[in-house]
Amino acid sequence: MKTKKLLDDNSLDSKLPFPKLSNWFYVIIVACMSVLCYSNSYYGAFVFDDSEAVVNNHDVNLKTPLIKIFSHDFWGTRLTNHASHKSYRPLTILSFRFNVWVNNGILSPKAFHLTNIILHAFVSCQFLFVYNLLFNGNAPKTSFLAALMFAVHPVHVEVVSGVVGRADLLSTCISLFVFIIYQKAAKTKQITTMTNFIITLICCILSCMAMLCKEQGLMIMTFCGVYEVIVINKITFHSLMKHVKISKMTKLFKKESSERLFFLVMGFFLILYGRWTVMGSPPVFQQIDNPASFLKSPIERIINYSFIYIINIWILICPVWLCFDWSMGCISLIQLNTFPKDLRMFIVFGFWTILLLVIYKLFFSKNYDKNFDKKQIQMGFLLGLLSFLPASNLMFTVGFVIAERVLYLPSAGFIIIVVLGIRRLCFNSFTQKVVGMFIILLVYMHSVRTYNRSKDWNNELNLFQSALKVCPMNAKVHYNLAKSLADIGKTEEAINCYKHALLLHPNYDQAMNNLANILKDQNELEEARFLLEKAVTIRNDFAAAWMNLGIVLSAQQKYIKAENAYLTALQHRKSYPHCYFNLGNLYLEMGENTKALFAWQNATFQQPTHVISWNNMIVLLESIGQLKHAEHVARTALSILPNEPNLYFNIANILGKMDKFVEAEKHFLAAIQLKHLASKIQIVALYHSNLGVLYHRWEKYDLAEKHYKQALRIDPKIQKVRNNLALLYKQLQEINQSTLNTKSNQYEKDL
Template sequence: MKKKLSVIVCLSSLPFLFTLNGDFVFDDSEAIVKNKDITSEYWTDVFNNDFWGANVKSNLSHKSYRPLTILSFRLNYLLNKSSLSALHFKITNLVCHVICCILLWKVFEHMVNGKKSNKGCKMSEKCTSQNGFSQKWWMDVPYLSTLLFAVHPVHVEAVCGIVGRADLLASMTFFLAFLSYNKATSSLHWRYIYLICTVTLSAISMLCKENGITVLGLCVVYEIVVNLKPKGRDLTKSKGFNYVQVRVDADSIFRIIFITLSAMSLLYLRWIVMGGIKPEFKPTDNPTAFAENSFTKVATYSYIYFLNVLLFIWPKWLCYDWSMGCVQLIKKIADVRMLPVVLMYIYGILLLKAIFYSRNRKSNRTIILAVSLGVIPFLPASNILYPVGFVIAERILYISSAGYCLLIVMGFSKLLHRRSLFTCKIGVFMFLLLLLVYAVRSWSRSIAWQNEYNLFVSALAVCPLNAKVHYNVAKAADANHETSFALAEYKEAIRLFPEYYQAMNNLANILKNQKQFAEAEYYLRAAVKHKKDFPAAWMNLGIVLAHTRRFDQSESAYRTALNYRRKYPDCYYNLGNLYLELNKTEEAINSWSQAIHQNPKHVLAWTNLMALMDNTGQIERALKIIPTVLTELPDAPSINFAIANMYGKLNRYGEAETHFKKAIKLLNIEVQAIHYANLGVLYHRWKKYSLAKEMYINALKIDPTFQTARKNLDSLQRSNK
């Protein structure tokens, strides 16, 4: 028992260890880093907002109500001294995965062995009657199924992506709810308590992630196939099919009714929480949901189901985002992709036929439970009940993969049943090889989840027709200063999706920085054409127009941006820069002041405001705001530098020296020649000539062509002769 537990812990941990030193990636940024519900002072807001921090009753919300998951993120944040550390979050995810594997081991034992799970594995009957091979651990179906689940590569997204915590917590409580229900069916004195615990745990699971409530459906199936007893065997036969009369058990009927009513009540409460409003998605999120042709919908959804099954069997093609063009719509019956769809449904029919015609009720029971474990948790993501906002999501498959693992190991068990010792050893070798392949694939995939660049680039081989993949690759490449690669990827994203206004805006920003203003203007005008209320594009268009000295059009673009987004400090900052260019001093001051009002820590606005007041002789006005700016930004180098210059002009040398030194210390390796040169001027005026000389020399070391420092140094040396 202890050895098996140790192996489960090791196998469920090792393939995912390499991601622990990774960053917040992809959805982690929106759900955790930018989510005020995790970092704010008021923790009760989590019960009013969705997973992404928006009001759950808003029309713009995706209705993903997972307050308990958000609270777990908040706990990570608080335990790490109110700071966001990806390491702590990832360790928690890994621990949750290990716990899920241990719980699933018990779930499998109940599914395979029924209520007497403590007697070992009964599915693993003898390979041969004489070799005793069946007594070995490697024929333990629940245990081997758990090992397969522990290393399955489809779990990498749930374990390595921190937002996958929702799936892990939902799975933990899902398995606990099932185990509680098993107790409710076998306990005499505590059965009602366990039944209430089952419903409570399912509610908790639902508050971690929506599909957690599906455990109640699995419990109903378990009740039907395990606890409803046959009245007699082979009472009537027709062509080999066994019609078995079932004895109606009052306790079973009560449990089924109780579970069904509880599920309906929880769903109704969930609907109330959503404000009675269904989530709204874009065609780019789930293109199939917006297909007009019924055949296209059915065929494409069926193909998506096949791809999900394929990810279980051969998880080579893993991708963080399957939206947009990843899965092209099937519009004709002659589409070659219809072949695997048809074969999948034929296999499903044959499996059902085999179950109905088989006389091995125990084996049938386990197969039905395994299929149910695979299918029922997937139903909320199947688009059958309602459209969802994604095409394929690997983390959604976390629970469903357990059903696949159980089916695979049962298949191995059946194949090795009453075979020779040599055949059994070959079978064991093949299974261990499968474990190794899955573990290595999980390890390699977890490396991709260490940072966004690796993750996004890895998707190019899987979904080359997904514009969003190219867009994210471009963003990551730009952050890595791979400008040419970023330009190419943005253009490819726009080629694949000509209305991709976000890509147009980002592409224009790069072109703007390269002084290619005409091309930047072209993409920005295209962006606001496709999305008129796009404040960022309007602001960037204003910047481009200002660079090309079309000031009236630039001001109009800034005003349009502010009409669409009232609170936009960056836009007010740029508008202030425009007014400065037009020598409208007071308008510039007002614009920067508005930027500061909206964002008191807007360093650039503060810096420009103080510099303008200094340069226009409004020293007294500038001095009045110094206490405020130092309260908001005490460690901003540019602020300290600006204050030092003002104090220097007022001959307040000591205060000026303090702020000059602080600015230089904060800048560290980014210090520029002008910082040392200005401190040198201060010492020069202060008559501390040796220090002035030292500062001028430091400035010239950084920039030997800095003429001001050169002239001041020459003047100092001549005066000292």
């Protein structure tokens, strides 16, 4: 019977309408298609979540001690922090640091994208072998088709083209190694208990590593378990019913299988317990992240979750609707009081009807046992189901509505079912030709869609604009588009997008905060204050909004209210150097010099590289005549920021006032040498101007003239330099006249 099954698998595989090639040819084709489809990604920038996970994440910086990443979440926040997302992925962060290290400490997006493309190609090639294992090791053409479809499927673009998708790539890569190792052990006929233990231990360690890349990685252990039960031990629902008692049920399992399953289950729960211990507490998400989870009625929650599952399946079948974010109005909630007007209720009912029929047919029907594809379809179904389970809201609440990245591994199970269906259609020469044309068309359409979609991920503006076509009612899409427009100077368009986001979601506090910032810069202070006051009313612990409110109130000269706003921001966020900086500026306006110095000192204590606070302290101390103190602060700042031209400039001014001309000259020249790091060209003109003043006082008139002229070449509008240059020429004229008079008197005396 076993021989007949293998022959049937082989005969069906041979009917697929493309030539049978060497496995290495298949590997090359799959790898090349993977790379070609995502070649656009190589030129992409850091977009969307990449900014927080990579660019602004201190854990990615090589200067951060390596040990710290093991106490932080994926975004660089301490796991014990109540604001942490609890996504513990230190191995993914390590891979980011590796990219930075290889690139000599430079945060180059090309290096990150190239790594993602290579990883996707490698995973696609892994699937070539994994699929063949699931197809009894006797279906190379079927495995190739499945791996090729996985390589070019458009739903994977978010994972490959977004740098944060590295977590899914690494997790899947390690998970496939787990299954390959486990399958080889399970297929071995004679194996000792110790060997079983060692192999299962290796699988547990690798599964733990997959989980440390992304949480879903742990689910590969459950898939190995069901593979052991269904494929290795050939256990069906009917055989379980015949052996209901535990004493009888043990007879269903081979001894080696029982050992592996015991070690696997123990390992799974130990790792799960360890993960929960590290997390400490479940993450807290806002209602806008996952509205369905905040519905009070359990029935309504199930209905909405079901509709979300349908959308996930649909974008696997027809990947036209692809969006970077599906939250905030992208999918409106289904409520019981809308029945029967809301036709989506019928779609949900139809979904569960079909799903239950499929489950019955797959796992409970006696007649279906005659189908020799049954186990492969079961494995495809369970691979998709088990790997999607952590994102389903059934185990715990997740922070998204739909995320295409979580479909990376589940899509592999979906593809098994699709490919087996295609294979069964090839029952004669005519259908083979039709199927062959369909396969070419499908692979071509998916490849083109993937290639074009990866272009959208090249920059944020394209990404957010593409999302409007799918989710025009998503306030977050308009919010992100507004941020991108503001970054490139399209202020009016940004304002309109922020207002549209607030129209869709009137309590969108972050949109209020960002819109208020733009209005503040346009001196529309009253409207900015109204928005910020509303934002902090909606979310009282919104520290950034409190700080910005302080800035607006300060501009309106409402100093006491501004001070209260800054102090409230600091209550909600203890470590907030930028808020301390603005508080110092407020105290300076109020004439409270001591408080201003203390505030800026706190800013530099919390963020030693906060150069503006250092400069403000130095300038203030210089202005009130505390030159020694100012010199000490400047030298401390330079020890931390040795390449900051403004610090050299400020200490040079101080030393010049102290008549330490030689050392002052050295620091002025250092500032000029670092002029390429200056924020404005006018500042470089100031460097030359003040160095000219130093030489002027030092009576090195030629050098003074040279630097005055250099300052005017850079910025001809500096009247002060013109005045100093005129004074220099007047002095030189007086000196020359005095010298001439002296010589004349000496001549007359000699006569």
